[in-house]
Amino acid sequence: MNEKQRMQSQQVQAEKPADKKSEKDYSKYFQAVYVPPSLKDAKKRGKEEVKYEKDFAIPEEFRGMGEGKRFYIRTYGCQMNEHDTEVMAGIFMALGYEACESVQEADVILLNTCAIRENAENKVFGELGHLKPLKLEKPDLLIGVCGCMSQEESVVNRILAKHHFVDMIFGTHNIHRLPQILNEAYMSKEMVIEVWSKEGDVIENLPKVRKGQTKAWVNIMYGCDKFCTYCIVPYTRGKERSRRPEEIIQEVRHLASQGYKEITLLGQNVNAYGKDFTDLDYRLGDLMDEIRKIDIPRVRFTTSHPRDFDDHLIEVLAKGGNLVDHIHLPVQSGSTDILKIMARKYTREHYLELVRKIKAAIPNVSLTTDIIVGYPNETEEQFEETISLYKEVGFDAAYTFIYSPREGTPAAKMKDNVPLEIKKDRLQRLNAIVNEFSAQKMKEYAGKVVEVLVEGESKNNPEVLAGYTTKNKLVNFKAPKSVIGQVVKVKITETRTWSLNGEWVEEAAAVKVD
Ligand code: SAH
Ligand code: SF4
Ligand code: F3S
Numbered sequence: 171m172n173e174k175q176r177m178q179s180q181q182v183q184a185e186k187p188a189d190k191k192s193e194k195d196y197s198k199y200f201q202a203v204y205v206p207p208s209l210k211d212a213k214k215r216g217k218e219e220v221k222y223e224k225d226f227a228i229p230e231e232f233r234g235m236g237e238g239k240r241f242y243i244r245t246y247g248c249q250m251n252e253h254d255t256e257v258m259a260g261i262f263m264a265l266g267y268e269a270c271e272s273v274q275e276a277d278v279i280l281l282n283t284c285a286i287r288e289n290a291e292n293k294v295f296g297e298l299g300h301l302k303p304l305k306l307e308k309p310d311l312l313i314g315v316c317g318c319m320s321q322e323e324s325v326v327n328r329i330l331a332k333h334h335f336v337d338m339i340f341g342t343h344n345i346h347r348l349p350q351i352l353n354e355a356y357m358s359k360e361m362v363i364e365v366w367s368k369e370g371d372v373i374e375n376l377p378k379v380r381k382g383q384t385k386a387w388v389n390i391m392y393g394c395d396k397f398c399t400y401c402i403v404p405y406t407r408g409k410e411r412s413r414r415p416e417e418i419i420q421e422v423r424h425l426a427s428q429g430y431k432e433i434t435l436l437g438q439n440v441n442a443y444g445k446d447f448t449d450l451d452y453r454l455g456d457l458m459d460e461i462r463k464i465d466i467p468r469v470r471f472t473t474s475h476p477r478d479f480d481d482h483l484i485e486v487l488a489k490g491g492n493l494v495d496h497i498h499l500p501v502q503s504g505s506t507d508i509l510k511i512m513a514r515k516y517t518r519e520h521y522l523e524l525v526r527k528i529k530a531a532i533p534n535v536s537l538t539t540d541i542i543v544g545y546p547n548e549t550e551e552q553f554e555e556t557i558s559l560y561k562e563v564g565f566d567a568a569y570t571f572i573y574s575p576r577e578g579t580p581a582a583k584m585k586d587n588v589p590l591e592i593k594k595d596r597l598q599r600l601n602a603i604v605n606e607f608s609a610q611k612m613k614e615y616a617g618k619v620v621e622v623l624v625e626g627e628s629k630n631n632p633e634v635l636a637g638y639t640t641k642n643k644l645v646n647f648k649a650p651k652s653v654i655g656q657v658v659k660v661k662i663t664e665t666r667t668w669s670l671n672g673e674w675v676e677e678a679a680a681v682k683v684d
Contacts, residue, residue: 203354203364207321207341209578211367212405215395220411220446221371228264228377232349236267242276246294247284249436249472250407251317253387254345255282258316260377261348269379273304278312278352283319285402287574291319298333305335312355314338316345318406320365324577330361341365342407346373369393369408374417384625384655385432386425390418390457394438396475398502399513399584400542402576403438412443415450415457422464431623431657432468435461440471441478455482462491467657468623468640473540474499476524477515488531494640495532496566499525500540504559505552508545512581518559525563536566536611536641543600544573544593546586553596560603566611566641567668568604572597605667612643612665619675620645622660624653649674 241262245255258280259269270276281297284290294315305311313336319325320341329336338355340347343366354362372392380386391412394404422433435457437443443454454471461469469492476499487493503509506517516524528535541556560568572593575582622645624637634646635654646669647660653674660672 203351203358203362205364205366206326207323207365208367209322209405212321212408213578214368215409216368219448222414223371223373224375226346226373226375228261228349232265232353234266235349235352236262236265236278239267239277240270240275241267241278241280242270242273243280243282244273244297245282245317246290247282247286247318249387249434250389250438251282251284252381253389253436254317254342256378256380256387257376258282258345258348259379261346263379264377265349265352273301276311278314280314280316283315283317283325285318285322285325285406285576287571287576289574291325294319295328295333298329298336302333302335312337312352314340314351314355316340316342318342318402321367321406322402322577326363326365334361336361338362339365341367343368343370346370346376369411372411372413374413382625383428384430384623385434386430387436388418388421388425388433389413389437390435390440390454390471391437391443395442396439396477396515397513399511400545400573400576400579400581402579405578407438410439410442410446412446415444415452415460418457419460419464422461422466422469426464426466429655430466431655432470433461433466435469435471437471438473439475439478440473441475441480441483445478453480453482455480455486458483458493459486459489462486462489462493464492467492469493470496472498476501476521479524479528481527484527484531487528490532494642495534496536496538496641497528498538498540499528501559501563502540502542503545503548503552504556505548508548508552511584512542512545518555522559522562537563538567538569538642539563539565540569540571541600542571542573543596544588544590546573546581546584546588548588548596553600557600557603560600560607565604565607567608568600570597570600570604609665609667612667612670615643615662615670616665617662619659619661620670620672621657622647623657624649624655626654627651644669645672646670647672647674 243255243258245251273279281294283294301313305313315336320339326339338351340351344364351362351364391410393408393410395410397404425433441454443457444452501521502512502514504518543553620639622637622639624635628634628636628646635649636644636646638644645660659675661675662670662672664671
């Protein structure tokens with residue numbers, strides 16, 4: 171289906187969005203584009219082949235649209251969203267807009283949203299509340315909502331009902347249509363809504379304005395087909411589509427030649443990379459094996475799913491070089507029963523076996539993870555299995571969350587007998603262990619010299635520089651600003667729970683080599 175056909179078919183649906191009586195039929199209020207989301211459609215996984223669109227270009231008629239205007243994008247959520255923001259910033263700049271530092275200065279404001287947990291969504295609705303007076307003051311201001319929340323009909327309906335001043339809503343699959351959407355928003359008095367519930371094609375050559383000059387994100391695949399029972403991502407990001415290896419390698423080479431020092435390969439489930447190729451037998455291990463030969467100091471990837479983490483990948487990672495000795499490997503729970511209800515498709519034992527293999531191949535590896543506590547009906551014993559797994563693996567760090575029901579996912583329909591107080595208590599107990607392990611790991615660095623990729627001034631103190639080790643430990647130290655963007659050696663003098671302080675030791679390494 172090409173873009174036009176898809177739009178047409180979705181517009182036909184849009185004319186009759188209210189198949190449930192309780193839902194208001196908003197379409198009659200719209201003369202502008204009205205293509206609302208449907209989680210039901212987003213759940214489908216069709217067999218159609220993914221199209222690779224290589225010749226993205228800003229249409230002639232929109233060039234110069236942003237002359238004399240400024241844009242501001244506020245980003246919520248994961249690295250995928252951060253990177254989408256870089257693409258949208260690239261499109262804005264190509265249209266002639268300028269970036270600005272605050273919502274007050276902006277002529278167009280976009281909220282690039284995240285739907286992963288309720289509190290992520292609440293932040294966005296809070297921000298919309300703050301923006302309302304600004305819109306009243308400056309009626310020509312355009313306000314848009316994009317990203318994962320836009321893919322949910324409940325969100326779009328809430329914006330329609332309570333936040334009329336929003337000018338445009340678009341989703342994750344059509345950010346390349348930003349010029350057309352902006353144009354519609356300028357022309358129309360109504361809210362422009364264009365959300366595709368079926369994933370788009372893979373579009374190459376989109377313009378990008380990257381946030382830094384040291385580290386860069388590189389998409390290797392889009393979407394997720396895992397459908398963990400709690401998770402909204404397969405609905406908001408569509409089916410798994412891999413970029414072609416040659417496109418990825420070319421992008422990484424280009425970044426290396428521009429002087430970037432670190433790249434992070436991005437996907438919701440990077441271990442599924444290549445599964446969707448019909449003409450190629452090429453997986454993440456193969457890709458990493460190519461990328462390790464490119465002259466760029468550090469290569470990371472995120473996020474891994476334990477289920478598809480194969481032996482070939484472990485073998486390649488063990489070759490080291492620019493492939494860093496840090497793997498983020500979300501486990502979610504230490505209880506096989508809970509993992510089963512989560513549909514993670516691995517057991518506690520399988521996870522521990524995978525960790526054993528990784529540690530055997532990469533002895534000094536640092537492992538971090540994601541954990542959800544308080545899953546529906548999680549028992550005290552099952553929670554304790556998570557604690558015991560944490561200790562057994564000896565993670566360096568973890569992102570920990572209380573389970574948040576997401577409308578439309580299977581888990582949201584499960585009855586839950588765990589009171590919120592218990593969930594909060596479990597989170598606190600888990601976090602105490604996470605902190606203890608992190609502090610312990612940090613202590614091992616006392617007196618040692620580490621290599622730090624210097625990112626810039628520390629957030630808390632402009633006198634101090636900050637950067638990360640290959641294992642992603644934050645290091646603060648004093649050195650001239652000229653070392654920003656370089657890999658330097660730092661001797662650790664003080665260890666904290668979440669960071670290290672040290673002294674810059676090697677001047678030779680700090681001399682900038684162009
Ligand atoms: N694709 C990645 C994770 C994406 S979301 C992966 O599979 O690992 C990041 C983390 O948010 C998840 O690992 C999970 O721990 C958490 N998360 C996702 N859905 C959640 C929900 N409904 N409630 C609480 N935490 C959730
Ligand atoms: Fe969500 Fe699971 Fe996919 Fe990760 S693998 S994005 S947790 S469905
Ligand atoms: Fe959030 Fe969407 Fe990322 S839901 S975590 S921004 S994929």
